[in-house]
Amino acid sequence: MIVTSQTNTKLSVADIVESRNITEVVHFTSNFGLVGCLNSGNLLSRRQLPQEQTLKHVLEQTSPVIFEDQDWFDKKKDWVDYVNMSLSEINSSYFRFANEKWHPTGDRYWIIMSFDPKILTHDDVHFSTTNNVYDMTVRTPGADGLEALFAPTVRRKSSSPNWVARRSASTPSSLTTCEQAEVLYPRAVSMEYLRTVYVQCDDHADWAKMVLNRYKRQGVPIIAGPAKFQGRPSR
Template sequence: MSVGEIVLSRNITEVLHFTTNRGCLGVLAKQSLMARQRLAEDNTLEFILQVNAEDRSRDAAWHDYVNLSISRINTHFFNVSGHWHRDKDIWWCILSFSPEILEHSGVHFTTTNNMYSGVRRAVGAEGLNALFAPSIVQWHSSVVARKAGLPNHMTTCMQAEALYPGGVSTEFLRAIYVADDAHADEVAGQIGAVCHRKVDIIVEPNRFEEFR
């Protein structure tokens, strides 16, 4: 099977990336969800850059890739990120991209968090299929077993990733999830301010409340 065929057979409908309201503005302004390395090199983002992870030294070789999740966000990382930005004028949103980006050249798939010692990386259909294995090794003493009843479109380990080279064009951005109407209004204002094409803004507090 090809990557596209796997996407269809598993009914994968979206590829996700959570970011802050500042990050959302940067994505819309540049019309690209840029890799960490490129963010740091872009002077136009100097005043709005707010990275999700403070320390990414353990996966330095992958800083020119965008970290994406399939069908559900990495809730473990989401919770940790919330502590880093506590007491700041920051809130979260989730960017939803078309799954067709998984078919693009250079996309790598990781079975778990790319910084874990047990991670397995591969490209193409073999790489994507590996994310849905019966069990996933995170490190030598931690193995995630696929839970009975887990929906077919969800990866075995919630920390599995698709690593996209360089940046993902917002040509493939389908929706932005937010927690409340006020955040929806702000995102709408951002879209208008940077003259980005319209994107669906969906208020779904459950996507955020369960991780607080």
Template sequence: MSIEQVMVEKGISEVLHFTTERGLTGCAGTGLVLSRKALNEEQYLSYIASPVSSERREAQATFNKDEDWLDYINLSISEINTSYFNAAKNWFRGEDRWWCIMAFDSIILTHPKIYFTTTNNIYTSVIRTPGCVGLQAMFVETITRWRGKTVSRNGRQQRLTTCEQAEVLYPNPLDMKFLRSVYVQNPEQAASIHGTLRSFGFLSVNVIICPEKFIGVPNTF
């Protein structure tokens, strides 16, 4: 079976990446979504965009070094990683910024050098695998996050990974030409994003007001 066949079978239509409105401005301005490692090297994005955390565990000396994981972009399939999103909101609580979700064409899942993870990339029992085998592994009946902690499908929709924290690790950079939609929470945000996208020539990207998209579909255990 191919990645394309799995996408059709599961009904996967979009791959998501949440960011602040400043982050989207930076991505639209450069035409690229950049990895955390690249953000530190790109002066323009260092002022306009912002990573969603102040520190990534992947940067620690004791973390798995099979790849330079900081040079991958963290994406999710069909719904956002609610746990990570809630943590990101706490890091920036009280600051003058708001969040949006960029939705990319699922065809990007067929691109080379992608790793699919069964759970959050920082968890000790994560399995990282490229190709169709890796994508299928995100949907098995039971996933182990760390020893003694598992999650099961429990009737989750086909389009959802078994663990809501499963990640698509996309090698830097991701071209914004694959952006199809941006989710926001209210009309004021929609107007702002419309203006940003138009100013950078993204005329065919849909802006969708959908507050429930920011809730995600957490595991029920």
């Protein structure tokens, strides 16, 4: 609960993170993207990427389309200047689409970066109840915004009124009601908060170990296997 019946004291973001056992904030990217992040020291927003000249040789946006730049999109804030992340598990539907449409072959493959949930307490972090490009999303900063991600039901699109995400008794407390819910982090996430790198196989793990060693991040664990890339789809 956000408010206790005895004291009427509001929980903080850190309180919610602890009570819900949220241990990871995750972001999937290509192996080239990992190199770029380590090279710059930050996971950058899409707005910041073109300004980072040293990343030209590894620049790879997950999506070729930036919906937030379209004329129809809500521009009360510059959402392209926020890093899009997920709580606990990646957005599996978006990952499947990216895997099939954008980077299906070649020398690029997917990795997942997992960050310390402490970043959720930072200034100007917003929480989007569903995909940030959907018109029914509600974006709110702070504890109210974080708790809204775990509402009993979440609407997604006005054009699809029956497309509603619902929690069930079996939904883990750390999972958002809608799997497409987003953490919107302003401008850049420091790589000092990187806690784990997930890869899909041992060969990719060997490569990740080499890259992390090169950038003096030997203490970051690497976990190999397909499970983390499957996510936990909401219904």
